[in-house]
Amino acid sequence: MDLTLATRDVDGTTIVAVGGEIDVYTAPKLRDKITELVADGVYDLIIDMEAVEFLDSTGLGVLVGGLKKVRAHDGSLQLVCTQDRLLKIFRITGLAKVFVIHDSADAALAGS
Numbered sequence: 001m002d003l004t005l006a007t008r009d010v011d012g013t014t015i016v017a018v019g020g021e022i023d024v025y026t027a028p029k030l031r032d033k034i035t036e037l038v039a040d041g042v043y044d045l046i047i048d049m050e051a052v053e054f055l056d057s058t059g060l061g062v063l064v065g066g067l068k069k070v071r072a073h074d075g076s077l078q079l080v081c082t083q084d085r086l087l088k089i090f091r092i093t094g095l096a097k098v099f100v101i102h103d104s105a106d107a108a109l110a111g112s
Contacts (some may be wrong), residue, residue, distance in 0.1 A: 043075025
């Protein structure tokens with residue numbers, strides 16, 4: 001399974017829609033996209049994970065790394081995720097307390 005990334009800008013916030021599996025093989029693609037956006041001056045990101053089918057520790061590491069990158073510029077990285085199996089990973093790892101997790105991109109935009 002490949003990783004798909006689609007970005008769109010909504011009122012100064014960039015939404016990155018991620019699809020497929022975020023694992024040791026595909027996570028660098030997501031990391032590179034986040035790094036590229038931050039290098040371009042984009043510091044407010046919403047990572048939409050509604051189409052993500054699998055997430056491993058490498059993927060979690062990329063998300064945490066992305067959060068650190070945007071926070072260095074007083075930015076934010078929020079997640080959109082409603083899938084129980086993914087939310088469970090965030091709860092078990094304690095990352096549910098680190099990330100702001102919304103149930104839709106609209107909710108994330110309204111909350112930012």
